[in-house]
Amino acid sequence: MPTIVVEVMPKAEILDPQGKAVGNALARLGKNDLTNVRIGKRFEVSVDGPVDDAKLAEVREIAVDVFSNAVIEDVVSVTVVDDDTETGSAA
Amino acid sequence: MPTIVVEVMPKAEILDPQGKAVGNALARLGKNDLTNVRIGKRFEVSVDGPVDDAKLAEVREIAVDVFSNAVIEDVVSVTVVDDDTETGSAA
Numbered sequence: 709m710p711t712i713v714v715e716v717m718p719k720a721e722i723l724d725p726q727g728k729a730v731g732n733a734l735a736r737l738g739k740n741d742l743t744n745v746r747i748g749k750r751f752e753v754s755v756d757g758p759v760d761d762a763k764l765a766e767v768r769e770i771a772v773d774v775f776s777n778a779v780i781e782d783v784v785s786v787t788v789v790d791d792d793t794e795t796g797s798a799a
Numbered sequence: 800m801p802t803i804v805v806e807v808m809p810k811a812e813i814l815d816p817q818g819k820a821v822g823n824a825l826a827r828l829g830k831n832d833l834t835n836v837r838i839g840k841r842f843e844v845s846v847d848g849p850v851d852d853a854k855l856a857e858v859r860e861i862a863v864d865v866f867s868n869a870v871i872e873d874v875v876s877v878t879v880v881d882d883d884t885e886t887g888s889a890a
Contacts, residue, residue, distance in 0.1 A: 715841050730842070733865060742858070744845040750806050751821070754835040767833070774824060 710759045712767050715785040716776040717748035748784070751775050759788045801850045803858050806876040807867040808839035839875070842866050850879045 718724045724746045731745040751771070755763065764786055771783045809815045815837045822836040842862070846854065855877055862874045 717841065717843065727842075730865065734844075734861070737861075737865070739857075739861065741847040742844050742861070743847060744843075746843045748841040748843070750808065750839040750841040751818075752808065752835075752837045752839070753825075753833050756832040756834060766830075770825065770828075770830065770833070774821065774828070 710755050711789045712753045712755055712759060712764070713785070713787050713789060714751040714753065714767065714771045714775055714783065715748065716751070716771070716781050717784050718746060719780055719782050722780045748781070749775070764788065800845050800847065802880045803844045803846055803850060803855070804876070804878050804880060805842040805844065805858065805862045805866055805874060806839065807842070807862070807872050808875050809837060810871055810873055813871045839872070840866070846879075855879065 718727075727744075727746040730747065731743060734742045734745065753767065755767075757763075768783065768786045771786055772778060776783050809818075818835075818837040821838065822834060825833045825836065844858065846858075848854075859874065859877045862877055863869060867874050
């Protein structure tokens, strides 16, 4: 069963206190070259049936309407992975 | 400045009530071909300096230790995107 991966991030102009906290933790750990952490969401949705461009467009619409808050978040990616061997290397 | 994208998902055997709730919402919207929604996290970390394999390995270690809870979550992907034009199409 194909899986569609949707990635949602806070808009660049929106403060991300969660990411800021993680960034500060990295600084305390001495990882001073890692800066500006931002944290968003990653959705995996299993699809019954084949995934074509129309289905991807439908899921992108759902991503904007349901998965994300358009006021503060952007849908940065909608990709399909072919099977359940989730490696994150989306096509 | 290069950005490293880390993706963390709940382990397959872990219930994901948040994802279940979104899946139920999709069913109510009549999207019955979209099943089994799971929700994880997506981190963007800006890196001062070049990203080589050693840096990626270091960030993967941080991802396991700091970004995720190894009891309930897996780090599914650590990739680098070259610039700040975040399209999600990680290399």
